[in-house]
Amino acid sequence: MQFDQLCMQLAIDKAWEFQALTYPNPAVGSLVTQRGKIIAIEAHQKAGTAHAEVLALLAAYEELSGETIEFDPFDANLAHAFLLQLPLGFFSDCTLYVTLEPCRHEGKTPSCASLLSKIKPESIVIAIVDPIPGHGGGAKILTTCGLTVSIGIKSKEAEALLAPFLIWQKRAFVLFKLAQTSNAKIGGGYLSSQASLRHVHQLREVCDRLVIGGNTVRTDRPTLDCRFSGGLAPDITIYSQQKQFDQTIPLFGIEGREVLYTDDLTFLEKPSFVLIEGGEGTLQALSKQIDWYLFYQTPKLSSDNLTYNIDKDLTFLHSDKKGIDMMIWSKERDE
Amino acid sequence: MQFDQLCMQLAIDKAWEFQALTYPNPAVGSLVTQRGKIIAIEAHQKAGTAHAEVLALLAAYEELSGETIEFDPFDANLAHAFLLQLPLGFFSDCTLYVTLEPCRHEGKTPSCASLLSKIKPESIVIAIVDPIPGHGGGAKILTTCGLTVSIGIKSKEAEALLAPFLIWQKRAFVLFKLAQTSNAKIGGGYLSSQASLRHVHQLREVCDRLVIGGNTVRTDRPTLDCRFSGGLAPDITIYSQQKQFDQTIPLFGIEGREVLYTDDLTFLEKPSFVLIEGGEGTLQALSKQIDWYLFYQTPKLSSDNLTYNIDKDLTFLHSDKKGIDMMIWSKERDE
Numbered sequence: 001m002q003f004d005q006l007c008m009q010l011a012i013d014k015a016w017e018f019q020a021l022t023y024p025n026p027a028v029g030s031l032v033t034q035r036g037k038i039i040a041i042e043a044h045q046k047a048g049t050a051h052a053e054v055l056a057l058l059a060a061y062e063e064l065s066g067e068t069i070e071f072d073p074f075d076a077n078l079a080h081a082f083l084l085q086l087p088l089g090f091f092s093d094c095t096l097y098v099t100l101e102p103c104r105h106e107g108k109t110p111s112c113a114s115l116l117s118k119i120k121p122e123s124i125v126i127a128i129v130d131p132i133p134g135h136g137g138g139a140k141i142l143t144t145c146g147l148t149v150s151i152g153i154k155s156k157e158a159e160a161l162l163a164p165f166l167i168w169q170k171r172a173f174v175l176f177k178l179a180q181t182s183n184a185k186i187g188g189g190y191l192s193s194q195a196s197l198r199h200v201h202q203l204r205e206v207c208d209r210l211v212i213g214g215n216t217v218r219t220d221r222p223t224l225d226c227r228f229s230g231g232l233a234p235d236i237t238i239y240s241q242q243k244q245f246d247q248t249i250p251l252f253g254i255e256g257r258e259v260l261y262t263d264d265l266t267f268l269e270k271p272s273f274v275l276i277e278g279g280e281g282t283l284q285a286l287s288k289q290i291d292w293y294l295f296y297q298t299p300k301l302s303s304d305n306l307t308y309n310i311d312k313d314l315t316f317l318h319s320d321k322k323g324i325d326m327m328i329w330s331k332e333r334d335e
Numbered sequence: 336m337q338f339d340q341l342c343m344q345l346a347i348d349k350a351w352e353f354q355a356l357t358y359p360n361p362a363v364g365s366l367v368t369q370r371g372k373i374i375a376i377e378a379h380q381k382a383g384t385a386h387a388e389v390l391a392l393l394a395a396y397e398e399l400s401g402e403t404i405e406f407d408p409f410d411a412n413l414a415h416a417f418l419l420q421l422p423l424g425f426f427s428d429c430t431l432y433v434t435l436e437p438c439r440h441e442g443k444t445p446s447c448a449s450l451l452s453k454i455k456p457e458s459i460v461i462a463i464v465d466p467i468p469g470h471g472g473g474a475k476i477l478t479t480c481g482l483t484v485s486i487g488i489k490s491k492e493a494e495a496l497l498a499p500f501l502i503w504q505k506r507a508f509v510l511f512k513l514a515q516t517s518n519a520k521i522g523g524g525y526l527s528s529q530a531s532l533r534h535v536h537q538l539r540e541v542c543d544r545l546v547i548g549g550n551t552v553r554t555d556r557p558t559l560d561c562r563f564s565g566g567l568a569p570d571i572t573i574y575s576q577q578k579q580f581d582q583t584i585p586l587f588g589i590e591g592r593e594v595l596y597t598d599d600l601t602f603l604e605k606p607s608f609v610l611i612e613g614g615e616g617t618l619q620a621l622s623k624q625i626d627w628y629l630f631y632q633t634p635k636l637s638s639d640n641l642t643y644n645i646d647k648d649l650t651f652l653h654s655d656k657k658g659i660d661m662m663i664w665s666k667e668r669d670e
Contacts, residue, residue, distance in 0.1 A: 301646065
């Protein structure tokens with residue numbers, strides 16, 4: 001029984017639930033054990049809010065004390081302040097697992113390494129060190145103050161989790177989203193469950209730009225807003241040589257949104273998060289630019305005609321239930 | 336943190352790895368904790384071999400003692416005898432989770448309830464009681480001898496796991512197997528990884544009968560053996576009105592195999608495990624008889640033409656990685 005591996009895998013799986021939604025932050029998961037018993041599993045959910053370690057420690061506090069915290073746990077400043085005023089030794093028989101080295105620097109949120117060096121859990125298990133130049137050093141703060149730190153458990157799986165973050169440091173991370181039945185039919189209107197639709201709208205909300213093919217705009221007449229997640233609709237780039245579109249198509253009616261038309265892809269050189277939605281034509285036209293694919297697979301077999309064709313070897317990165325649907329994260333196979 | 340739920344879910348997930356392969360036994364998983372720390376997760380793998388609880392206790396023994404057992408852990412008689420000669424109290428600070436009530440009766444293997452009543456773990460957590468008339472009573476043996484038993488955690492998930500077992504008590508459990516790319520292309524020869532192929536061959540080995548459509552036989556000229564799992568090739572029923580087949584098709588060349596031709600499905604009324612392989616025609620012809628679907632999805636997009644059409648609402652039951660592929664267990668949606 002590889003218990004440390006099990007705990008880290010559970011933290012990694014939790015982090016995948018918020019993959020890309022943490023943009024521009026990395027997806028990170030954390031788990032807390034007390035004398036070997038798992039008492040909390042949490043993940044970072046949204047940039048600017050409390051990090052995974054902090055949410056896991058708050059959940060561990062609730063589990064150990066039987067109390068319910070009465071402030072917003074996503075408010076990092078409140079959360080850090082709360083954890084720092086707990087009696088010294090509160091977490092002294094706890095181990096904290098985290099998929100990425102705790103942050104050293106103060107950004108929108110206080111430093112996690114600094115927090116951990118003060119509350120002193122018994123040990124800290126880290127999957128991978130922070131690979132961004134100038135960002136590391138969190139682990140060193142922990143060892144310097146005498147904490148037991150081990151690094152490298154499930155590092156390969158943690159690297160796969162971190163990959164989008166590393167891409168959007170240097171250029172656009174391009175995610176192609178496709179909703180299909182179990183037999184890959186893509187027509188037929190709303191294929192996906194409410195949970196999947198909400199997830200798509202969360203991705204739209206957090207991305208820098210939503211790219212869509214000109215034919216999809218003409219055929220589907222989409223709105224491309226975020227009504228199921230309640231956020232602001234994304235700016236749109238219509239990938240098309242043709243610049244004439246019927247302005248009564250709903251996507252043009254969203255206030256405050258920028259809509260660009262282009263067939264020049266140099267904008268993808270800029271560090272950003274770009275979501276692509278479309279069908280076969282968009283997929284074929286942009287396939288060289290796509291980093292990852294996100295298939296929402298709905299539990300249905302259909303005899304509709306609309307499917308898609310392209311030749312590409314993939315790797316499955318992760319899959320999850322999302323309501324009644326499955327989400328399958330994939331990328332082109334490296335060979 | 337719902338720790339008991341987490342442990343039971345891990346046991347259920349483990350059991351799914353051997354779903355249907357345990358025929359005619361149910362798929363069952365088991366997990367052991369010591370003072371809250373997870374120390375073993377195992378599942379029943381094959382009828383006639385040690386049950387899930389026994390394998391989990393053996394793994395827990397290895398974890399706690401640091402010793403390696405030197406007999407075949409799947410030999411139930413050896414395993415029970417070994418566990419019974421351990422010092423009294425060896426598991427007294429352990430909790431055993433099991434997805435199905437421990438068996439009371441002696442069959443090909445000794446009774447698990449009897450074993451547990453003698454080695455006395457601190458407590459036993461059961462997802463569901465044995466629903467087969469005359470099979471229950473294991474939990475009562477445990478409570479009668481003073482053990483703490485709780486029943487009902489993750490019962491819905493455990494029922495889904497047990498469903499094939501309940502079906503093959505009274506008639507054929509019919510599993511339709513399909514290997515497809517991520518965009519549901521089913522041509523192109525060997526789509527699946529070695530791990531998936533081996534799994535298909537394990538299913539063929541354990542089923543009572545493999546049903547295949549006449550057109551698939553003529554077109555694919557299959558062998559339908561178990562060479563990747565090393566077992567005996569299954570008996571075949573070719574579902575076809577036409578009884579004339581080219582006898583040089585490899586499936587006819589397997590020694591000791593029975594090949595029947597029929598278009599009469601009454602043989603499905605008999606308690607058994609029937610595996611169906613085929614394409615669109617077989618699926619359409621037999622769709623009313625299919626209980627579950629097993630999609631092997633290979634990480635590839637293809638522009639091959641061969642796909643399949645049918646209208647059917649499904650429920651996703653479970654998915655797993657199998658080598659580089661995914662296995663998705665589904666059934667028709669009840670509504």
